[in-house]
Amino acid sequence: MSTLSALTNHQVRLASRPVGLPTRDNWQHTAEPVAEPPEGGLVVQVLYLSIDPAMRGWMNEGKSYIAPVGIGEVMRAGGVGRVIASRHPQYQVGDHVSGALGVQEYASLAGDELRRAGLTRIDLRAGSLTQWLNVLGMPGMTAYFGLLDVGRPQPGETVVVSGAAGAVGQTVGQLAKIKGCRVVGIAGGRAKCEWAVQELGFDACLDYKSAPLKDELRRHCPDGVHVYFDNVGGEVLDTVLTRLARKARIVVCGAISQYNSAAVQGPKNYLSLLVNRARMEGMVVFDYADRYPEAVAELAGYLRDGRLKSREHVVEGGVQAFPEALLKLFSGENFGKLVLQVTAG
Amino acid sequence: MSTLSALTNHQVRLASRPVGLPTRDNWQHTAEPVAEPPEGGLVVQVLYLSIDPAMRGWMNEGKSYIAPVGIGEVMRAGGVGRVIASRHPQYQVGDHVSGALGVQEYASLAGDELRRAGLTRIDLRAGSLTQWLNVLGMPGMTAYFGLLDVGRPQPGETVVVSGAAGAVGQTVGQLAKIKGCRVVGIAGGRAKCEWAVQELGFDACLDYKSAPLKDELRRHCPDGVHVYFDNVGGEVLDTVLTRLARKARIVVCGAISQYNSAAVQGPKNYLSLLVNRARMEGMVVFDYADRYPEAVAELAGYLRDGRLKSREHVVEGGVQAFPEALLKLFSGENFGKLVLQVTAG
Incomplete structure (x- = not known):
């Protein structure tokens, strides 16, 4: 774990609330060292982030079905990644997980944050990393x-x-x-x-x-x-x-x-x-979180037998490319589920 | 029944389709003799008519949940009345009925029209004539x-x-x-x-x-x-x-x-x-026509024990007053269920 301190976590934070389409000014790019996980916590290297229409709502002031992202906070985003450090008994280094990881390269989660982030271990035999942000996500x-x-x-x-x-x-x-x-x-x-x-x-x-x-x-x-x-x-x-x-x-x-x-x-x-x-x-x-496993099982079955296909539109360029990637949703430029590749491989 | 031919049936027909609020020009006042009922039919003297917001929709061209009133047809209206001539085995002269009687003083219904008009015998012990156009209607x-x-x-x-x-x-x-x-x-x-x-x-x-x-x-x-x-x-x-x-x-x-x-x-x-x-x-x-009796029974019970009250706004003046009465709905001038008294007593 001593290698963590050598890593830099690039992040995208909400700098101001947009009026209409988000612009570059609404974002702030930051970098900070990756901290060691506390007892019960872990560090996830973010591999892909989900770019969702709902993100636009999270940027507005005022509670919708979920609290808005605060000014100065790392932008909320669902993602998939790999555990690179763990002091949590149920997660091993190398495990693949999905959850609200945020627009950043590394998510350091304390034990009490795992549930809030909806962190779940994912099985790459059921679907690829990007399918876990799409049909299985x-x-x-x-x-x-x-x-x-x-x-x-x-x-x-x-x-x-x-x-x-x-x-x-x-x-x-x-x-x-x-x-x-x-x-x-x-x-x-x-x-x-x-x-x-x-x-x-x-x-x-x-x-x-x-x-x-x-x-x-x-x-x-x-x-x-x-x-x-x-x-x-x-x-x-x-x-x-x-x-x-x-x-x-x-x-x-x-x-x-x-x-x-x-x-x-x-x-x-x-x-x-x-x-x-x-x-x-x-x-x-x-509202259906309790029943996700039932849906994942059924959908993974259809994927396996070829009755269900999925298409993801992958944008490369890491977290720096996030602001541009988000705009593709509103222009309708994406063809398939829009995801951002954060870490190559 | 020989007295029927001495009666004149004043009617209000749709002359043209309104744009915005209906005006006098949209209506035609006609009069015709009352015909003897055919075998299986009956004649109802209209006592009160229901003035409803839905009427405005029926005046438009194009099918809604019900066909529009045709140009030249007697305006559709629900009403209550008294049977004054019957050649139908289940209706006696003197029976009170409700149904789609139309904006006219007498509704002559052939046997096959009774069902289409939703004709039903009403019991004045359960509610007054105007209550049968309101809470029981x-x-x-x-x-x-x-x-x-x-x-x-x-x-x-x-x-x-x-x-x-x-x-x-x-x-x-x-x-x-x-x-x-x-x-x-x-x-x-x-x-x-x-x-x-x-x-x-x-x-x-x-x-x-x-x-x-x-x-x-x-x-x-x-x-x-x-x-x-x-x-x-x-x-x-x-x-x-x-x-x-x-x-x-x-x-x-x-x-x-x-x-x-x-x-x-x-x-x-x-x-x-x-x-x-x-x-x-x-x-x-x-859509609930099959279940009206269940609702009428429950609501009549509440009326009887005083838990349910009703208020009707009665406009006098007979069918001639219909065009003005209808406008009261849209101005919000009515206070209670709007009904038109067609025949005094």
């Missing part, structure tokens, strides 16, 4: 519980998912297919749509950038939309509202089109809920 | 199933209802009190609010015209809002969204503030559903 958990517990699709029903090539959307659509549904994705750009249909087996994927979504939805959802899993909000949500089937369920998972807006665009067609006796329900994945 | 059924089946309030929870002095709201609030909830109404004007608290037993009633609703909600719902029964939409809905409790349920029953708008105002705070894992669900009372 938060996005996969969100897809699993949001679709199955909130959306409750029945075989033969039509499931529509926006952000179809994104982290949550890709798993939502494939899982709905596995459960016997007709699946129509919505994504931005021909490449993402072709991938969803040809690689993931979606019945259709609509490119909202190229054709009027309303007409395309009518054509591809002749019986209406039974479950809509919404990752984007805004105009797309409003359009899907016009095509609901009776007793439809809308899972409100996110609204990436709105996160950088000063004023959120409310769904002006919400009265379609009334006409169609439909429901719109929000979900926060952390 | 569609508004009462809407309150009962919307609150209990969709809102599912638990004892001790806080239920907020807008349009608190209106037809549906008055019963929602009282029923929630009976079920052991804390009840906060929202209404326009001091008189309505005082009535809701002093006569109906609401814990509070907020006058949205006189004080900032957000502050008042915070004060009167310290634990947040568990069930919001929304009759109004617009700004009120948006404000209540900011005060949701975890796992809150919003019952979307109507949006009277929006029915005359060219563009509906979407709830810009709908992401509160996500943060609070809350749900927003629409309901249409007709």
Whole structure:
């Protein structure tokens, strides 16, 4: 362990709260030595970080479903890494773990911080490091519980998912297919749509950038939309509202089109809920933490037998590249689950 | 029955579709003789008509949860009346009935029209004629199933209802009190609010015209809002969204503030559903038709033992007064369930 003191931990901290899209000025790059772990604690070398739409919300003042990141604090981020020092009886040097490691190269966690960080040992036989940030991580958990517990699709029903090539959307659509549904994705750009249909087996994927979504939805959802899993909000949500089937369920998972807006665009067609006796329900994945193992087991099984695929968009460049990487989410530039490689190898 | 031919049936027909608030030009007043009923049919003399916010929707082109009223057709309206001629084995002259009688003085119904009109014999020992259009009629059924089946309030929870002095709201609030909830109404004007608290037993009633609703909600719902029964939409809905409790349920029953708008105002705070894992669900009372007897029995019991009160706002003047009466709903001028007296006595 005497080698730790030779290591430098580069970090990205929140310097100020953004208005609209985050800029370079909102971040502060710092470096500090890596401390020895206290009794019961450990040090994790961060390998990959998850870049998530929710990060934008954590940068705002005011409590949402989770406290905001404080000014001057290391930016919150889920990640996977390797234990390089341990004074905790259940973790060995070399173990791979996932948890809220933060935008930094080394996470030094005291014993009482492990639970808060949601630290879990991960098994690389079930999935790769980046899959543990995608289908076996938060996005996969969100897809699993949001679709199955909130959306409750029945075989033969039509499931529509926006952000179809994104982290949550890709798993939502494939899982709905596995459960016997007709699946129509919505994504931005021909490449993402072709991938969803040809690689993931979606019945259709609509490119909202190229054709009027309303007409395309009518054509591809002749019986209406039974479950809509919404990752984007805004105009797309409003359009899907016009095509609901009776007793439809809308899972409100996110609204990436709105996160950088000063004023959120409310769904002006919400009265379609009334006409169609439909429901719109929000979900926060952390509520299902007790049941993650059940979801991981099922999803890992589908990965193993080839029924479930995943795609990650890896940005290289270490923590220094974090500010730029985050912006890719909001431009829709990422194709697949966006992750940042922090340490090569 | 030979006297029928001496009677004249004054009617109000839809002449054109309104843009915004309905005007006199949207209506046509007609008169025709009353026809003898065919075998299996009957003639009902209309006594009172229900004036409902939903009427505005029926005037629009395009199918909602029910087909629009056609141009030139007698305006659709629920009502109560007395059978004055019957060739139907189950109805006697003198029976009181409720159903979709239309804005006219006499409804001549062929046998196959009875079911479509939802014709039901009513018992004036359970409630007065106007109560059969209110607490024992569609508004009462809407309150009962919307609150209990969709809102599912638990004892001790806080239920907020807008349009608190209106037809549906008055019963929602009282029923929630009976079920052991804390009840906060929202209404326009001091008189309505005082009535809701002093006569109906609401814990509070907020006058949205006189004080900032957000502050008042915070004060009167310290634990947040568990069930919001929304009759109004617009700004009120948006404000209540900011005060949701975890796992809150919003019952979307109507949006009277929006029915005359060219563009509906979407709830810009709908992401509160996500943060609070809350749900927003629409309901249409007709779906519960099989269960009306259960609701009527329960509500009539509460009326009888004095735990449930009702207030109707009766407009006189016969069918000629219908166009003006309808406007009172949108100005909020009515105080209680709005009904039109068609025939004196």
